[in-house]
Amino acid sequence: MKIPLSRIDTIPRETRFAETVDIVREEASVAVRFPSPVQVDVTYYRSGREIFFHGRLKGEAEAECSRCLEDCGFVVEKSFDFVLTPDPLPTNKNMELTADEMGLSFYTGEDIDLSPFVREQTLLALPLRPLCSENCRGLCPDCGAELNRTTCGCTSPGDPRMAVFRNLRLDRS
Ligand SMILES: [Zn+2]
Ligand SMILES: [Zn+2]
Known part of the structure; x- marks a missing residue:
């Protein structure tokens, strides 16, 4: 323009x-x-x-x-x-x-x-980390299962407030 x-x-x-x-x-x-x-x-x-x-x-x-x-x-x-x-x-x-x-x-x-x-x-x-939804459960860090659609046997549900750590992908570069 x-x-x-x-x-x-x-x-x-x-x-x-x-x-x-x-x-x-x-x-x-x-x-x-x-x-x-x-x-x-x-x-x-x-x-x-x-x-x-x-x-x-x-x-x-x-x-x-x-x-x-x-x-x-x-x-x-x-x-x-x-x-x-x-x-x-x-x-x-x-x-x-x-x-x-x-x-x-x-x-x-x-x-x-x-x-x-x-x-x-x-x-x-732009958002720093785009999310499909605030409640997106992400991928299982152990088996990669898509936790929005399925559950897997790897991890116990644990404290939901810790989910942010489980989903964290650290940039180690
Ligand atoms: Zn998502
Ligand atoms: Zn799993």
């Missing part, structure tokens, strides 16, 4: 659009898919040279449940705010660095491409 700078005024405008998002979150080795586009509602306006955005996104995602490894669907929703300032002179490297350290985002050219921001905000909205 691109918004021409000429459309951005001191009077706030509201727009709604759908953005196709592809996300593979490497660090958690969980691939999250968005079978349909993410819906974005955003209000924007200019104040001086800065452009302010305020909005909300909502999408339906699919991922592997981190306990039972079944594919599951869940809703991703988030509100967001950000401010864009004009790109500093490209020749001035020092200035760029400083602005980067301050966490500022820039705009250049004739229009503003919101797609990278939508992707970034969608990434921030």
